[in-house]
Amino acid sequence: MKENRENELRTLQLDFLGRILAGFTHDLKNHLAIIQESNGLISDLIAMGRITDEALAAKLQKIVTSIQGRVGQATDMANNLNGFAHRLDTPLSTFQVNDLLAEELTFLRRFTRLRQIDLKIELHEGLPAIHNNPSLVQYVVFKLFTMALKKLKNHALIEIASGEENNVVKITFRLSGEKEQFDKLIDDESAAAIQEALDRMQARVAELSQAGDEKQEIGFFVPSLAKT
Amino acid sequence: MKSVCRLTLTNQQREIKMSEIKVLIVDDEVEFAATLAERLELRDIAAETVNNGKDALSTILIRPPDVVILDLKMPDLSGLEVLQGIKTHDPSIEVIMLTGHGSTSSGIEGMERGAFDYIMKPIDLDLLLEKINQAYEQRKNRRKQP
Numbered sequence: 447m448k449e450n451r452e453n454e455l456r457t458l459q460l461d462f463l464g465r466i467l468a469g470f471t472h473d474l475k476n477h478l479a480i481i482q483e484s485n486g487l488i489s490d491l492i493a494m495g496r497i498t499d500e501a502l503a504a505k506l507q508k509i510v511t512s513i514q515g516r517v518g519q520a521t522d523m524a525n526n527l528n529g530f531a532h533r534l535d536t537p538l539s540t541f542q543v544n545d546l547l548a549e550e551l552t553f554l555r556r557f558t559r560l561r562q563i564d565l566k567i568e569l570h571e572g573l574p575a576i577h578n579n580p581s582l583v584q585y586v587v588f589k590l591f592t593m594a595l596k597k598l599k600n601h602a603l604i605e606i607a608s609g610e611e612n613n614v615v616k617i618t619f620r621l622s623g624e625k626e627q628f629d630k631l632i633d634d635e636s637a638a639a640i641q642e643a644l645d646r647m648q649a650r651v652a653e654l655s656q657a658g659d660e661k662q663e664i665g666f667f668v669p670s671l672a673k674t
Numbered sequence: 675m676k677s678v679c680r681l682t683l684t685n686q687q688r689e690i691k692m693s694e695i696k697v698l699i700v701d702d703e704v705e706f707a708a709t710l711a712e713r714l715e716l717r718d719i720a721a722e723t724v725n726n727g728k729d730a731l732s733t734i735l736i737r738p739p740d741v742v743i744l745d746l747k748m749p750d751l752s753g754l755e756v757l758q759g760i761k762t763h764d765p766s767i768e769v770i771m772l773t774g775h776g777s778t779s780s781g782i783e784g785m786e787r788g789a790f791d792y793i794m795k796p797i798d799l800d801l802l803l804e805k806i807n808q809a810y811e812q813r814k815n816r817r818k819q820p
Contacts, residue, residue: 472747475774476703479796483709486799490716521796 460581464534471528478517478524485513526552533580540577543608543615543668544569550584551606554591562600563623568607573615576670582643583617583668589640590619590664593632597662599624611667616652618665625662632664647671692803693718695810698739700730700756701772702748710743713799719806727751731759738764741790741809743802745772746780754787761788766816768809772797 489510497503526549533539533546551567558565587606594604602623609616632640644650644666652665697714701707702725711721722737724730727750730742742760746753753771760767771784771792781792790809793802 472774475795476706479774480703480706480709482796483706483713487709487713487716490713494716517796 460534464531467531468528471524471531474524475521475528478521481513482517485510485517489514523552526550530584533584537579537581538577538671538673539580540575540673541580542575543573543583543617544571546580546583547587547606547608547617550587554588557591557595558604561595561598563595563598564601564603566603566605568605570607570609573608573610574613574670576615576668577673578647578649578668578671582647586640586643586647586649586666587617589636589643590632593636594619594621597621597625599626611652614667614669616665616667618652618663621662692807692810693720695741695806696720696737696739697722697741697743697806698730698733698737699723699743700725700727700748700753701743701745702726703745710797714806717803727753727756727759730756731763734760734763734767738767740768740813741806742767742769743772743806744769744789746784746792747774754784757784757787757789766813768813770802770805770809 488506491497492503492507492510497506529545529549530553533541547567547569551565555565591604591606598604598621602621602625605618605620605622607618607620609618647668648671649666649668652667697711697719699707699711699714699721701710701723704723704725707723707725711723714721722733722739724733727748730744731751733739734742744753744756744760748756751759757769757771760769765788768790769784769788771781771789772795773781773784773792774795781789781794784792790812791805793805
């Protein structure tokens with residue numbers, strides 16, 4: 447009974463967090479839109495020859511281009527964050543696994559960069575849409591990702607791929623390069639959390655290679671559940 | 675005599691003839707609306723701005739535009755309510771919705787309710803100019819019909 451209430455409260459907190467994030471990203475995009483238009487106006491004035499000092503015009507154009515690039519990157523991040531926040535709107539929805547991965551990995555890429563670990567993503571095109579819990583899929587990906595970071599030494603490689611086997615969508619992690627000494631690919635605590643999430647999604651582990659393997663691999667299948 | 679404005683829009687230099695088009699920008703972000711209007715004016719498009727839904731509906735009665743660029747989220751009347759008001763008054767006025775959402779669902783909802791198209795914020799000006807042109811063509815065609 448107590449556990450149910452705690453779970454209910456947790457769900458409400460997640461819902462709250464999702465709404466706050468969605469609101470922030472909406473506002474953020476409004477600010478970016480203003481920066482982009484102001485920047486564009488400067489660019490227009492340069493293009494029209496309103497800035498007569500050529501050296502100054504060239505310098506301004508360089509700045510304008512730089513701002514434009516940063517606004518583009520920030521917009522992509524805001525879009526992904528917005529999508530990420532809306533994943534919490536309903537427990538079950540229909541989605542493309544590739545969209546989930548793209549949106550989540552935008553943020554996770556930062557952690558590999560800090561550790562100088564290469565992150566390679568292979569998203570298989572034409573995968574079927576899935577009806578399941580998108581937030582749980584992202585949670586499992588996050589757990590596997592943090593596990594991989596813990597196991598790998600700097601300058602190693604993480605490959606994350608989406609694919610399909612017998613019409614079921616699969617997400618695979620491959621770890622290459624020097625690793626820390628460890629007995630298990632996934633520690634017991636992470637394994638329990640991942641298993642609980644997989645159970646809720648009615649998903650299953652696809653493969654799990656041994657710790658001694660040069661290239662270690664773990665994957666999981668995400669089934670499409672019946673719409674109720 | 676149409677005036678011609680030459681501007682480098684992206685990598686491609688384009689020549690735009692849009693001096694006939696009258697656009698109304700409706701957005702509660704004053705700075706955004708004003709700057710966008712200025713950029714359209716530089717391309718010879720007559721652009722007017724208002725910053726709320728009520729002003730938008732009163733403006734279309736006095737100075738009917740060809741195309742309305744309409745923000746979806748505004749504090750008084752929502753973009754969808756303003757869209758309905760515009761279409762009730764004059765169905766030939768074309769509306770391009772502006773949405774700040776990551777998803778396209780709100781834009782699609784606008785199109786289902788009669789909007790010509792939608793565009794995400796921050797906007798791609800090149801794309802917006804293309805849509806304005808297409809919307810203007812559609813308005814001309816609608817007005818020709820008996």
